[in-house]
Amino acid sequence: MNKTTIFRTDMILMTTFPLTIASGLAIHAAGHGCNPHSAKLWIGIHLLTSLLFLAFSAAHIKVHWSWYKGLIKGIGRRSRLTLWLSVAYLLTAITGITLMLLKGNSHHLGILHMLTGLLATCLGLWHIFSRIKVLIRMKK
Numbered sequence: 001m002n003k004t005t006i007f008r009t010d011m012i013l014m015t016t017f018p019l020t021i022a023s024g025l026a027i028h029a030a031g032h033g034c035n036p037h038s039a040k041l042w043i044g045i046h047l048l049t050s051l052l053f054l055a056f057s058a059a060h061i062k063v064h065w066s067w068y069k070g071l072i073k074g075i076g077r078r079s080r081l082t083l084w085l086s087v088a089y090l091l092t093a094i095t096g097i098t099l100m101l102l103k104g105n106s107h108h109l110g111i112l113h114m115l116t117g118l119l120a121t122c123l124g125l126w127h128i129f130s131r132i133k134v135l136i137r138m139k140k
Helices: 003-030 036-063 065-073 080-101 107-130 132-139
Strands: none
Touching (some): 003 107, 107 132
């Protein structure tokens, strides 16, 4: 991928990331007694933004695949933050896809998805803010 494509991919991730988080939190709020009809809307928005985020995350990971291949030799100087973010995101994606296949019919899996999603959110924000200077330089 060229730098323009990488930059655009990262910008799409930076757009879909907060939309995915906001819609996930809205689903959680709707589950606590708000309008149940709004829950269906938020689930649709969450599915759409999450699938977009998943697709562009795959492109992002492909660009940085050499970083993952280097883990075979050990973590060394590699970012532990990125490693933990990858694990949390993988768990969030797996639980989310499983919930989608089960049509949401698993309360415990839903809670696990929410918790791993919150962890991935915190680590993702840390990942973004620790690399914001690189993104700004890429824009120029």
